[in-house]
Amino acid sequence: xxxxxxxxxxxxxxxxxxxxxxxxxxxxxxxxxxxxxxxxxxxxxxxxxxxxxxxxxxxxxxxxxxxxxxxxxxxxxxxxxxxxxxxxxx
Amino acid sequence: xxxxxxxxxxxxxxxxxxxxxxxxxxxxxxxxxxxxxxxxxxxxxxxxxxxxxxxxxxxxxxxxxxxxxxxxxxxxxxxxxxxxxxxxxxxxxxxxxxxxxxxxxxxxxxxxxxxxxxxxxxxxxxxxxxxxxxxxxxxxxxxxxxxxxxxxxxxxxxxxxxxxxxxxxxxxxxxxxxxxxxxxxxxxxxxxxxxxxxxxxxxxxxxxxxxxxxxxxxxxxxxxxxxxxxxxxxxxxxxxxxxxxxxxxxxxxxxxxxxxxxxxxxxxxxxxxxxxxxxxxxxxxxxxxxxxxxxxxxxxxxxxxxxxxxxxxxxxxxxxxxxxxxxxxxxxxxxxxxxxxxxxxxxxxxxxxxxxxxxxxxxxxxxxxxxxxxxxxxxxxxxxxxxxxxxxxxxxxxxxxxxxxxxxxxxxxxxxxxxxxxxxxxxxxxxxxxxxxxxxxxxxxxxxxxxxxxxxxxxxxxxxxxxxxxxxxxxxxxxxxxxxxx
Numbered sequence: 001x002x003x004x005x006x007x008x009x010x011x012x013x014x015x016x017x018x019x020x021x022x023x024x025x026x027x028x029x030x031x032x033x034x035x036x037x038x039x040x041x042x043x044x045x046x047x048x049x050x051x052x053x054x055x056x057x058x059x060x061x062x063x064x065x066x067x068x069x070x071x072x073x074x075x076x077x078x079x080x081x082x083x084x085x086x087x088x089x090x
Numbered sequence: 091x092x093x094x095x096x097x098x099x100x101x102x103x104x105x106x107x108x109x110x111x112x113x114x115x116x117x118x119x120x121x122x123x124x125x126x127x128x129x130x131x132x133x134x135x136x137x138x139x140x141x142x143x144x145x146x147x148x149x150x151x152x153x154x155x156x157x158x159x160x161x162x163x164x165x166x167x168x169x170x171x172x173x174x175x176x177x178x179x180x181x182x183x184x185x186x187x188x189x190x191x192x193x194x195x196x197x198x199x200x201x202x203x204x205x206x207x208x209x210x211x212x213x214x215x216x217x218x219x220x221x222x223x224x225x226x227x228x229x230x231x232x233x234x235x236x237x238x239x240x241x242x243x244x245x246x247x248x249x250x251x252x253x254x255x256x257x258x259x260x261x262x263x264x265x266x267x268x269x270x271x272x273x274x275x276x277x278x279x280x281x282x283x284x285x286x287x288x289x290x291x292x293x294x295x296x297x298x299x300x301x302x303x304x305x306x307x308x309x310x311x312x313x314x315x316x317x318x319x320x321x322x323x324x325x326x327x328x329x330x331x332x333x334x335x336x337x338x339x340x341x342x343x344x345x346x347x348x349x350x351x352x353x354x355x356x357x358x359x360x361x362x363x364x365x366x367x368x369x370x371x372x373x374x375x376x377x378x379x380x381x382x383x384x385x386x387x388x389x390x391x392x393x394x395x396x397x398x399x400x401x402x403x404x405x406x407x408x409x410x411x412x413x414x415x416x417x418x419x420x421x422x423x424x425x426x427x428x429x430x431x432x433x434x435x436x437x438x439x440x441x442x443x444x445x446x447x448x449x450x451x452x453x454x455x456x457x458x459x460x461x462x463x464x465x466x467x468x469x470x471x472x473x474x475x476x477x478x479x480x481x482x483x484x485x486x487x488x489x490x491x492x493x494x495x496x497x498x499x500x501x502x503x504x505x506x507x508x509x510x511x512x513x514x515x516x517x518x519x520x521x522x523x524x525x526x527x528x529x530x531x532x533x534x535x536x537x538x539x540x541x542x543x544x545x546x547x548x549x550x551x552x553x554x555x556x557x558x559x560x561x562x563x564x565x566x567x568x569x570x571x572x573x574x575x576x
Contacts, residue, residue, distance in 0.1 A: 001411075016383065020384070023333070025333035026333070028329075028335045028367075029327050029329070029335055029367040029368050029380065029382065030329050030333065030335065030367045030381075030382055030383070030384050030387065031382050032382050032383040032384065033383070033384055033385065034383065034385055035383050035385055035386045035411065035544075036383075037544050038544070040543065048385070048411065050385055050411075054363075055385070056384060056385045057329075057331070057363070057365050057384045057385050057387060057389075058331060058332075058333060058384055059330075059331035059332045059333070059362060086543075086545055
């Protein structure tokens with residue numbers, strides 16, 4: 001699992017929706033590829049990017065799945081979310 | 091081609107004293123040089139010979155005479171008749187295409203009983219079973235499900251009333267939700283064709299509608315099983331690994347989930363997996379539990395095999411990053427004197443896992459949450475009536491990690507208490523002061539499988555979740571949940 005941090009939740013959702021279309025899939029009840037985690041305070045959002053297409057629940061090849069991210073995005077992937085993203089909750 | 095049928099006015103059962111039947115025509119002999127004989131089998135020899143004899147009353151004899159001379163063309167035509175096969179099904183008679191050996195000339199009629207009745211005897215050539223075309227019924231429940239020839243209209247007669255449906259993809263589905271519990275006499279035919287044998291199907295109490303008695307008190311209920319008989323729609327919308335989506339309806343037997351054409355979900359998934367994009371709210375109030383993100387959808391089929399629990403019923407598999415969100419439900423906890431959350435669930439995760447949650451705000455504050463905390467052995471109910479309140483908590487009886495449990499949480503805000511019932515055993519704590527929740531909507535909808543903040547994901551399985559804005563009777567709800575244990 002890797003994380004890609006973007007400026008806003010809306011931006012993250014748009015990126016996730018674009019990734020879904022880039023897979024060649026129709027937007028139906030499912031239209032987002034990756035989950036979005038909102039930062040509890042500052043408005044930023046993180047895309048949760050599973051390592052394999054099977055973990056992302058889709059039937060693409062690994063190469064096609066890897067190609068969904070640009071080189072810049074892949075370089076910006078974090079292996080874990082910093083602690084301030086997941087505060088203790090109820 | 092129209093099919094001639096044995097007249098309904100005439101009994102088809104033969105007298106037991108008739109002479110013996112023969113399973114085949116005699117095989118031809120070839121004489122061998124050594125003086126021995128070799129028999130040769132021919133496909134056409136698969137004709138059973140069945141003697142038939144019965145005493146007819148004068149009115150039956152008159153009907154027989156009309157049948158023989160009219161539709162049968164003096165016995166020269168083939169017709170359909172239930173004949174004795176010794177089969178276990180029904181009364182031992184099954185429908186076959188037959189012909190009278192020798193036509194009318196092969197029929198013997200002898201006066202009996204001082205000339206009051208007439209014994210009619212003949213020998214039937216019984217053609218192979220595959221020459222009778224009939225749809226077959228696979229199950230009778232809230233859906234009548236069976237197989238047949240594509241494009242044909244199937245008529246199923248249940249207790250004398252005919253319902254019909256089209257065969258598509260090799261199967262037909264006919265609604266039977268109005269059928270009462272108990273035994274029903276059922277037979278099927280292709281429209282315009284002959285009926286197959288009458289068979290008795292019993293609809294058991296466990297067939298569906300487990301939550302009917304509670305329906306008025308439910309906010310909504312989500313399950314891959316159909317638990318409210320008033321709900322006639324699909325129970326889930328599934329997404330295949332290649333991201334084709336389809337609605338699936340619930341059966342009460344394998345294959346459990348079928349599409350509108352009757353194809354089972356595992357067959358539809360092929361060798362791959364399928365996921366739940368939507369679990370329809372069975373109250374019909376548009377409180378569907380949805381997940382638009384592919385990676386966050388719970389699984390329902392794995393490698394072409396339906397995910398089931400120990401009782402063979404379907405379950406949704408959560409693996410630590412999946413959840414469903416209940417639509418149009420921001421008002422669920424608004425101005426509530428009590429809330430009940432319940433689930434049939436198993437948890438295998440190492441830490442805290444949320445089962446069903448309703449929140450106040452978008453961040454971390456829950457109004458009520460049914461969870462495992464601090465780990466999978468400890469079911470817990472937590473909640474608060476107002477935003478400023480401390481978080482109240484009550485733990486239930488300990489369970490084994492991974493065990494399927496019935497977990498019921500009741501927040502009785504106005505009653506000043508909260509209860510958790512695990513497999514029917516109730517634990518209680520106090521809420522002070524007692525007060526209903528504020529008259530405000532939540533910022534986030536109720537979630538199944540995670541917290542409002544997207545943490546403490548469920549790892550395990552879930553087969554049913556219940557939301558109510560009342561303090562439901564624990565025993566009644568637990569009994570209903572017990573019937574949907576996967």
